[in-house]
């Protein structure tokens with residue numbers, strides 16, 4: 001074996017938790033002498049960190065694997081691995097359909113990646129999709145120097161909610177919360193390395209219930225403890241379920257200035273019969289009341305959400321109820337998806353809505369969301385907002401960062417670098433970003 005540094009190419013699909021996991025896998029392989037490359041052609045190992053949430057996302061993995069074939073032919077020693085939620089859900093099928101794949105590692109087994117790569121070296125094709133008892137994060141190496149001012153930190157994983165459309169409870173397993181002390185230590189180390197904003201991640205992050213020094217802590221208490229870390233300026237969390245918005249977390253939005261005034265709170269539908277069929281266990285009215293309580297705590301809170309259109313059984317009246325809910329809330333942004341049947345989920349066997357009907361509803365819903373997004377952005381013009389700058393923009397002297405409300409903001413100014421937190425007057429709104437001047 002040569003000692004030349006080896007190169008690892010990772011492609012990440014899906015949610016922010018996969019982004020976090022990809023970083024941790026890069027660190028684990030870094031200890032084995034691998035450095036990252038953006039170019040699969042020069043890689044010794046390619047890892048696809050996959051997403052199973054909708055059919056398109058899962059099928060993309062197979063077409064991307066097909067595209068790796070010439071690289072494998074050019075370099076037979078190339079190791080190809082599949083990680084993430086497709087690996088978890090259909091590991092055996094990947095191995096059968098795709099002989100070029102050398103290893104499959106499920107979402108809870110990333111700490112085993114180095115030994116699996118060693119097994120590939122011995123001519124094996126390992127598959128590990130067990131849900132082990134140990135915590136993968138405690139078995140992964142410590143996170144090295146961060147070059148960026150923002151970081152993700154996974155605090156909770158898995159989901160026990162079993163919405164009728166969703167694969168996450170199967171691909172990520174049961175809800176697990178990491179202990180408070182480990183999260184605080186990881187956050188302190190990130191801040192010591194220059195991170196100024198941390199986004200706490202979990203599939204159901206506001207259901208967090210981690211072991212603290214004096215019993216179980218909820219997310220509100222965790223946020224308040226993190227806010228005491230000097231040098232950490234901003235805290236966010238995603239994704240939340242409406243049924244787990246505890247009183248102290250709502251209160252923290254009002255009295256903890258480091259908790260940013262933006263909340264992603266998926267509702268999926270505005271129709272009670274559809275919410276029931278989805279097994280969401282809340283009504284549209286429950287959601288509206290919750291939004292009222294959040295806005296009572298933090299009047300300028302910007303809300304975003306997720307919607308599914310064309311869920312089995314959805315009538316025109318159900319669809320109109322979703323539009324009504326959107327009009328009643330006024331979202332700053334939202335993601336909307338056409339329902340995609342997922343094997344093994346309860347809704348998969350129900351009669352689907354005709355594709356053209358679902359397409360038309362999706363367009364109508366997206367047009368309303370786009371109008372609300374535009375209105376929210378325009379409401380920022382003239383206001384003074386905090387912006388954490390992350391990187392240079394495309395124009396000379398330009399910098400790009402995120403506002404408190406998570407809008408991308410461009411400025412042209414001297415003396416700004418990654419990690420500069422400044423007050424900015426917003427001067428204009430473009431389709432997907434704002435422009436401003438530093439005060």
Ligand code: SAH
Pocket residue numbers: 053054165166167168202203204239240241266268306307308337338339340341342
């Ligand atoms: N844990 C989060 C998000 C999970 S997945 C939550 O509870 O909201 C992100 C989004 O994908 C979901 O909010 C939902 O809108 C969408 N989604 C999940 N399964 C889907 C499916 N089968 N078809 C279409 N969209 C889906």
Ligand code: SF4
Pocket residue numbers: 159160161162163166167168169203204241
């Ligand atoms: Fe999926 Fe979210 Fe429902 Fe859990 S709460 S099953 S992750 S949509």
Ligand code: F3S
Pocket residue numbers: 013014015016017018050051052053084085167168171172203
């Ligand atoms: Fe996709 Fe898995 Fe995230 S299915 S959305 S990568 S939890």
